[in-house]
Amino acid sequence: MKLSKLYMPTLREAPQDAEIASHKLLLRGAFIRKSASGIYSYLPLGYRVVRKIENIVREEMDRAGSQEILMSAIQPKEIWEASGRWDRFGPEMFKLKDRHEREFCLGPTAEEYFTTLIKDEVKSYKQLPLNLYQIQTKYRDEKRPRFGVNRAREFSMKDAYSFDIDPEGMKKSYQEMYDAYEKIFDRIGLEYVVVEGDNGAMGGNQSHEFIALADTGEGVIAYGTGYAATAEKAKVVYPEVPDEEARELEEVHTPNTKTIEEVSSYLGEEKSRCLKAVDFMVQEKPVVVFIPGDREINMAKLEGYLGVPEHEIEAMNDEQIKSIGSVQGFTGPMGIDARLIFDSSVARLHNLIVGANKEDYHIKNANYGRDFEGEIAEDLLEVKEGDLIEGTNEEYKFRRGVEVGNIFQLGTKYSESIGATYLDQNGKEQIIWMGSYGVGVTRTVAAVVEQFNDDDGIIWPISVAPYHVIITVMKANDETQMALGEEIYNELISKGYEVLLDDRNERPGVKFKDRDLIGIPLRITVGKKADEKIVEYSTRREKNNVEIELGELYSKIEVDFKNN
Numbered sequence: 001m002k003l004s005k006l007y008m009p010t011l012r013e014a015p016q017d018a019e020i021a022s023h024k025l026l027l028r029g030a031f032i033r034k035s036a037s038g039i040y041s042y043l044p045l046g047y048r049v050v051r052k053i054e055n056i057v058r059e060e061m062d063r064a065g066s067q068e069i070l071m072s073a074i075q076p077k078e079i080w081e082a083s084g085r086w087d088r089f090g091p092e093m094f095k096l097k098d099r100h101e102r103e104f105c106l107g108p109t110a111e112e113y114f115t116t117l118i119k120d121e122v123k124s125y126k127q128l129p130l131n132l133y134q135i136q137t138k139y140r141d142e143k144r145p146r147f148g149v150n151r152a153r154e155f156s157m158k159d160a161y162s163f164d165i166d167p168e169g170m171k172k173s174y175q176e177m178y179d180a181y182e183k184i185f186d187r188i189g190l191e192y193v194v195v196e197g198d199n200g201a202m203g204g205n206q207s208h209e210f211i212a213l214a215d216t217g218e219g220v221i222a223y224g225t226g227y228a229a230t231a232e233k234a235k236v237v238y239p240e241v242p243d244e245e246a247r248e249l250e251e252v253h254t255p256n257t258k259t260i261e262e263v264s265s266y267l268g269e270e271k272s273r274c275l276k277a278v279d280f281m282v283q284e285k286p287v288v289v290f291i292p293g294d295r296e297i298n299m300a301k302l303e304g305y306l307g308v309p310e311h312e313i314e315a316m317n318d319e320q321i322k323s324i325g326s327v328q329g330f331t332g333p334m335g336i337d338a339r340l341i342f343d344s345s346v347a348r349l350h351n352l353i354v355g356a357n358k359e360d361y362h363i364k365n366a367n368y369g370r371d372f373e374g375e376i377a378e379d380l381l382e383v384k385e386g387d388l389i390e391g392t393n394e395e396y397k398f399r400r401g402v403e404v405g406n407i408f409q410l411g412t413k414y415s416e417s418i419g420a421t422y423l424d425q426n427g428k429e430q431i432i433w434m435g436s437y438g439v440g441v442t443r444t445v446a447a448v449v450e451q452f453n454d455d456d457g458i459i460w461p462i463s464v465a466p467y468h469v470i471i472t473v474m475k476a477n478d479e480t481q482m483a484l485g486e487e488i489y490n491e492l493i494s495k496g497y498e499v500l501l502d503d504r505n506e507r508p509g510v511k512f513k514d515r516d517l518i519g520i521p522l523r524i525t526v527g528k529k530a531d532e533k534i535v536e537y538s539t540r541r542e543k544n545n546v547e548i549e550l551g552e553l554y555s556k557i558e559v560d561f562k563n564n
Contacts, residue, residue, distance in 0.1 A: 038145025258329025
């Protein structure tokens with residue numbers, strides 16, 4: 001492709017709402033354009049990258065025995081009602097009606113759709129195992145779209161689903177997909193880790209996430225020797241505390257102390273001695289969660305414990321707190337009309353300071369079992385610096401990253417609710433066991449840019465670069481330079497390389513800035529020594545320009561193509 005004909009409207013400055021490196025560089029490099037909040041168009045360079053990633057995904061899925069299909073992005077309400085997720089998925093689901101008032105959604109995922117597809121046609125154990133996938137646009141009405149294509153409302157995703165006769169078969173399919181995903185992300189060139197994930201709205205028995213490491217990633221992983229998990233999943237082992245004899249309850253005046261920090265400071269006690277109350281309305285019913293005062297609540301763990309989605313959990317307002325018999329900022333576990341849930345650490349603590357459920361008062365020396373009781377949840381806490389990995393003396397380490405892939409052992413969650421069964425060898429009807437496997441294609445574009453960039457622009461790995469080689473002709477109106485540029489261009493294309501020829505009538509400085517910005521891996525500059533068949537050559541990664549004769553150029557490119 002000649003740059004004089006390429007639609008590549010690069011920007012010298014990133015728009016003000018661009019937050020992270022990938023967002024800024026993909027906009028500046030004319031890979032994407034924002035159409036609306038969380039909705040992007042892919043320009044020629046960007047769409048070439050998308051297709052490169054799709055092809056890697058496609059090749060590894062095919063190699064693993066999965067079969068590609070394509071289903072509609074429009075899904076009927078009925079199949080989501082059958083699984084119980086039409087309401088549970090919440091406001092992130094785009095819903096619409098046709099002219100006959102029949103309800104549909106723009107698919108945010110496709111567990112129900114794939115299960116419905118096979119349920120009337122897969123009837124015998126002889127048809128299993130089966131693995132189907134598609135690469136398709138998905139839609140989620142994000143509350144706050146951000147980070148460019150990383151958290152968009154419309155995105156490209158590969159989703160696959162395995163169907164097996166039993167749990168052992170499901171686990172085998174799961175491992176095959178795990179292995180395929182490693183090959184996918186290895187080929188792309190990402191630095192990534194695989195961590196235990198939170199099943200969330202997907203449900204199921206086990207899940208893993210493939211996290212591309214990036215300092216600007218919105219997800220946090222907690223890890224150590226032989227262990228890694230998302231922050232939502234990482235188990236908190238609350239420190240053991242010495243036994244104490246239970247002391248007599250004492251009501252104390254604590255004016256203007258609505259926060260744990262204020263109570264702790266006013267009474268001169270450690271925050272861990274102050275019981276933190278978090279007041280919620282869950283499906284319109286009052287629930288108060290209690291955790292140690294030195295910790296934060298993990299909402300993903302709470303959602304899992306309650307078995308309800310995030311959008312059905314809201315903070316109580318002052319009137320709702322008053323209706324349960326308390327006062328905002330002074331909620332305690334004694335004498336209120338609400339469902340009480342305690343993190344398991346609370347039951348092991350002694351002589352706690354708790355809210356007295358009236359303005360400006362707390363109660364000292366409260367103990368679980370003697371003074372208050374409720375439901376015990378094993379772990380509702382956010383992991384933090386200094387926490388130990390369970391069963392070890394090793395502290396968690398933390399890194400940020402972008403989730404680019406996930407795999408789930410779904411079990412029979414969807415097959416049972418939708419009625420996907422098969423007849424076994426004895427003619428007996430059995431439920432199909434399922435797995436679900438996703439790769440965020442457009443999110444992977446962002447993850448690559450987050451890992452491969454510098455102050456001048458993107459540094460694409462060869463595997464997903466929009467073009468392999470860029471030839472910059474210093475003076476497009478110089479016949480000798482232009483002729484040599486064309487000669488090299490045609491020769492490289494004949495050898496199977498994807499090549500850009502910058503034949504624009506622009507100043508060299510403009511061409512070099514664009515070249516650095518769009519990040520083509522291998523660079524050739526045709527300049528004043530064109531009549532001697534000598535050019536300058538460099539890689540985008542190293543930027544070390546060296547003069548090289550034409551006879552040596554092609555072998556050098558061949559070596560660097562294999563190594564970049």
